Amino acid sequence: DAGVTQSPTHLIKTRGQQVTLRCSPISGHKSVSWYQQVLGQGPQFIFQYYEKEERGRGNFPDRFSARQFPNYSSELNVNALLLGDSALYLCASSPGRGFQETQYFGPGTRLLVL
Amino acid sequence: AQKITQTQPGMFVQEKEAVTLDCTYDTSDPSYGLFWYKQPSSGEMIFLIYQGSYDQQNATEGRYSLNFQKARKSANLVISASQLGDSAMYFCALGGGATNKLIFGTGTLLAVQP
Secondary structure, eight states: OOOOEEEOSEEEEOTTOOEEEEEEOOTTOOEEEEEEEOTTSOOEEEEEEETTEEEEEOSOOTTEEEEEOTTSOEEEEEOSOOGGGOEEEEEEEESSSSTTSOOEEOOOEEEEEO | OOEEEOOOSEEEEETTOOEEEOOEEEOOOSSEEEEEEEEOTTOOOEEEEEEETTOSSOOEETTEEEEEETTTTEEEEEEOSOOGGGOEEEEEEEEETTSOOEEEOOOEEEEEEO
Protein backbone atom coordinates (compact mmCIF):
# COMPACT_ATOMS: atom_id res chain seq x y z
CA ASP A 1 0.00 0.00 0.00
CA ALA A 2 1.14 3.53 -0.71
CA GLY A 3 2.29 5.61 2.21
CA VAL A 4 1.41 9.20 3.01
CA THR A 5 2.14 11.47 0.09
CA GLN A 6 2.74 15.20 0.13
CA SER A 7 3.09 17.83 -2.55
CA PRO A 8 5.04 19.78 -3.48
CA THR A 9 8.33 18.45 -2.11
CA HIS A 10 10.00 21.86 -2.15
CA LEU A 11 8.66 25.38 -2.35
CA ILE A 12 10.19 28.85 -2.40
CA LYS A 13 8.01 31.86 -1.60
CA THR A 14 8.55 35.48 -0.66
CA ARG A 15 7.31 37.28 2.42
CA GLY A 16 3.63 38.17 2.30
CA GLN A 17 2.69 35.45 -0.17
CA GLN A 18 0.30 32.60 0.45
CA VAL A 19 1.04 28.89 0.16
CA THR A 20 -1.02 25.69 -0.03
CA LEU A 21 0.44 22.33 0.90
CA ARG A 22 -1.29 19.05 0.09
CA CYS A 23 -1.41 15.66 1.76
CA SER A 24 -2.93 12.30 0.86
CA PRO A 25 -3.24 9.84 3.75
CA ILE A 26 -2.73 6.12 3.71
CA SER A 27 -5.78 4.39 2.27
CA GLY A 28 -8.31 3.76 5.04
CA HIS A 29 -6.88 6.38 7.37
CA LYS A 30 -9.42 9.01 8.42
CA SER A 31 -7.21 11.25 10.56
CA VAL A 32 -4.67 13.71 9.18
CA SER A 33 -2.38 15.87 11.28
CA TRP A 34 0.02 18.62 10.27
CA TYR A 35 3.33 19.45 11.93
CA GLN A 36 5.92 22.18 11.43
CA GLN A 37 9.58 21.30 11.94
CA VAL A 38 11.99 24.18 12.10
CA LEU A 39 15.65 23.30 11.50
CA GLY A 40 17.23 21.77 14.58
CA GLN A 41 13.98 21.21 16.46
CA GLY A 42 11.38 18.52 16.85
CA PRO A 43 8.07 18.78 14.97
CA GLN A 44 5.41 21.10 16.39
CA PHE A 45 1.73 20.16 16.11
CA ILE A 46 -0.38 22.50 13.96
CA PHE A 47 -3.72 20.78 13.27
CA GLN A 48 -5.54 17.47 13.45
CA TYR A 49 -8.51 16.70 11.21
CA TYR A 50 -10.73 13.67 11.60
CA GLU A 51 -13.77 12.93 9.47
CA LYS A 52 -13.43 16.37 7.88
CA GLU A 53 -13.66 18.24 11.17
CA GLU A 54 -10.92 20.02 13.08
CA ARG A 55 -10.20 18.01 16.22
CA GLY A 56 -7.13 19.78 17.52
CA ARG A 57 -5.15 22.94 16.97
CA GLY A 58 -1.68 23.85 18.12
CA ASN A 59 -0.33 27.23 19.15
CA PHE A 60 -0.14 28.77 15.68
CA PRO A 61 -1.56 32.09 14.46
CA ASP A 62 -4.73 32.40 12.40
CA ARG A 63 -2.60 32.75 9.28
CA PHE A 64 -2.50 28.96 9.38
CA SER A 65 -5.62 27.12 8.27
CA ALA A 66 -6.42 23.67 6.99
CA ARG A 67 -9.22 21.52 5.72
CA GLN A 68 -9.94 17.88 5.02
CA PHE A 69 -11.83 16.65 2.00
CA PRO A 70 -14.38 13.80 1.66
CA ASN A 71 -11.60 11.49 0.41
CA TYR A 72 -9.66 12.35 3.62
CA SER A 73 -6.91 14.23 1.83
CA SER A 74 -5.98 17.53 3.38
CA GLU A 75 -4.62 20.97 2.58
CA LEU A 76 -2.65 23.31 4.81
CA ASN A 77 -2.79 27.00 3.93
CA VAL A 78 -0.49 29.66 5.26
CA ASN A 79 -1.23 33.32 4.51
CA ALA A 80 1.00 36.39 4.76
CA LEU A 81 4.17 34.32 4.92
CA LEU A 82 6.94 35.35 7.29
CA LEU A 83 10.60 34.42 7.19
CA GLY A 84 10.01 32.34 10.32
CA ASP A 85 7.57 30.11 8.43
CA SER A 86 10.53 28.52 6.65
CA ALA A 87 10.42 24.91 7.78
CA LEU A 88 9.70 21.31 6.89
CA TYR A 89 5.94 20.73 6.96
CA LEU A 90 5.01 17.18 7.79
CA CYS A 91 1.69 15.48 7.30
CA ALA A 92 0.78 12.35 9.25
CA SER A 93 -2.16 10.00 8.98
CA SER A 94 -3.68 7.43 11.32
CA PRO A 95 -6.73 5.18 11.20
CA GLY A 96 -8.49 6.92 14.08
CA ARG A 97 -8.07 9.98 16.23
CA GLY A 98 -7.05 8.59 19.62
CA PHE A 99 -3.66 9.18 21.20
CA GLN A 100 -2.79 5.49 20.93
CA GLU A 101 -3.10 5.57 17.15
CA THR A 102 0.27 5.37 15.43
CA GLN A 103 0.81 8.26 13.08
CA TYR A 104 2.58 7.59 9.80
CA PHE A 105 4.37 10.54 8.29
CA GLY A 106 4.85 11.65 4.73
CA PRO A 107 8.15 12.87 3.26
CA GLY A 108 7.31 16.49 4.02
CA THR A 109 7.29 19.76 2.11
CA ARG A 110 10.32 21.99 2.54
CA LEU A 111 9.19 25.62 2.48
CA LEU A 112 11.68 28.44 2.15
CA VAL A 113 10.43 32.00 2.61
CA LEU A 114 12.71 34.73 1.25
CA ALA B 1 1.46 20.58 30.57
CA GLN B 2 2.92 17.83 28.44
CA LYS B 3 6.66 17.79 27.90
CA ILE B 4 9.33 15.51 26.44
CA THR B 5 12.99 15.86 27.33
CA GLN B 6 15.84 14.30 25.37
CA THR B 7 19.11 15.25 27.04
CA GLN B 8 21.54 13.69 24.55
CA PRO B 9 22.03 15.98 21.54
CA GLY B 10 24.33 13.46 19.89
CA MET B 11 25.75 10.00 20.42
CA PHE B 12 28.33 7.73 18.82
CA VAL B 13 28.15 3.93 18.81
CA GLN B 14 30.26 1.25 17.20
CA GLU B 15 28.64 -0.99 14.64
CA LYS B 16 27.11 -4.15 16.18
CA GLU B 17 27.01 -2.63 19.67
CA ALA B 18 23.84 -1.72 21.59
CA VAL B 19 22.90 1.88 22.34
CA THR B 20 20.36 3.51 24.66
CA LEU B 21 18.71 6.82 23.79
CA ASP B 22 17.20 8.63 26.77
CA CYS B 23 13.74 10.14 27.01
CA THR B 24 11.86 11.53 29.99
CA TYR B 25 8.36 12.90 29.93
CA ASP B 26 5.84 14.83 31.94
CA THR B 27 2.09 14.68 31.57
CA SER B 28 -1.09 15.09 33.60
CA ASP B 29 -3.09 12.71 31.41
CA PRO B 30 -4.00 9.45 33.18
CA SER B 31 -3.60 7.54 29.92
CA TYR B 32 -0.94 8.31 27.40
CA GLY B 33 1.37 6.77 24.85
CA LEU B 34 5.04 7.12 24.02
CA PHE B 35 6.42 6.84 20.50
CA TRP B 36 9.87 6.75 18.99
CA TYR B 37 10.54 7.94 15.46
CA LYS B 38 13.65 7.88 13.30
CA GLN B 39 14.36 10.77 10.94
CA PRO B 40 17.09 10.21 8.34
CA SER B 41 18.60 13.17 6.52
CA SER B 42 15.87 12.83 3.88
CA GLY B 43 13.40 14.22 6.45
CA GLU B 44 10.72 11.54 6.61
CA MET B 45 9.71 10.47 10.12
CA ILE B 46 9.77 6.68 10.41
CA PHE B 47 7.76 5.04 13.21
CA LEU B 48 9.80 2.63 15.31
CA ILE B 49 7.95 1.61 18.45
CA TYR B 50 5.01 2.44 20.74
CA GLN B 51 4.42 2.00 24.47
CA GLY B 52 1.06 2.58 26.13
CA SER B 53 1.00 3.83 29.69
CA TYR B 54 -0.97 0.82 30.90
CA ASP B 55 0.98 -1.80 28.96
CA GLN B 56 2.36 -4.34 31.41
CA GLN B 57 5.36 -5.30 29.35
CA ASN B 58 8.02 -3.22 27.64
CA ALA B 59 7.45 -2.94 23.90
CA THR B 60 9.78 -4.63 21.45
CA GLU B 61 9.99 -4.42 17.65
CA GLY B 62 12.85 -6.37 16.12
CA ARG B 63 16.12 -4.69 17.18
CA TYR B 64 14.22 -1.94 18.99
CA SER B 65 12.99 -2.16 22.56
CA LEU B 66 11.57 0.43 24.87
CA ASN B 67 12.71 0.53 28.49
CA PHE B 68 9.58 1.98 30.11
CA GLN B 69 9.85 3.05 33.75
CA LYS B 70 6.55 4.68 34.61
CA ALA B 71 7.44 5.80 38.12
CA ARG B 72 10.55 7.57 36.82
CA LYS B 73 8.64 8.89 33.78
CA SER B 74 11.25 7.58 31.40
CA ALA B 75 10.89 5.77 28.08
CA ASN B 76 14.36 5.00 26.76
CA LEU B 77 14.91 3.43 23.34
CA VAL B 78 17.38 0.57 23.12
CA ILE B 79 18.78 -0.36 19.73
CA SER B 80 20.59 -3.70 19.72
CA ALA B 81 23.29 -4.67 17.21
CA SER B 82 23.61 -1.20 15.67
CA GLN B 83 23.93 -0.96 11.90
CA LEU B 84 25.39 1.81 9.75
CA GLY B 85 21.87 2.51 8.47
CA ASP B 86 20.77 3.38 12.00
CA SER B 87 22.63 6.70 11.73
CA ALA B 88 19.86 9.30 11.94
CA MET B 89 17.99 11.67 14.23
CA TYR B 90 15.78 9.95 16.80
CA PHE B 91 12.74 11.60 18.35
CA CYS B 92 10.73 10.60 21.38
CA ALA B 93 7.09 11.75 21.32
CA LEU B 94 4.23 11.83 23.81
CA GLY B 95 0.54 11.43 22.98
CA GLY B 96 -2.42 11.81 25.29
CA GLY B 97 -5.82 13.35 25.74
CA ALA B 98 -8.67 13.43 23.25
CA THR B 99 -6.61 13.91 20.11
CA ASN B 100 -3.57 12.20 18.65
CA LYS B 101 -1.47 15.35 18.94
CA LEU B 102 2.15 14.39 19.52
CA ILE B 103 4.60 16.38 21.63
CA PHE B 104 8.13 15.79 20.38
CA GLY B 105 11.46 16.14 22.09
CA THR B 106 14.45 17.91 20.56
CA GLY B 107 15.91 14.67 19.28
CA THR B 108 19.19 12.75 19.54
CA LEU B 109 21.54 12.48 16.57
CA LEU B 110 22.97 8.97 16.46
CA ALA B 111 26.13 8.20 14.48
CA VAL B 112 27.07 4.55 13.97
CA GLN B 113 30.75 4.05 13.29
CA PRO B 114 32.22 1.07 11.39
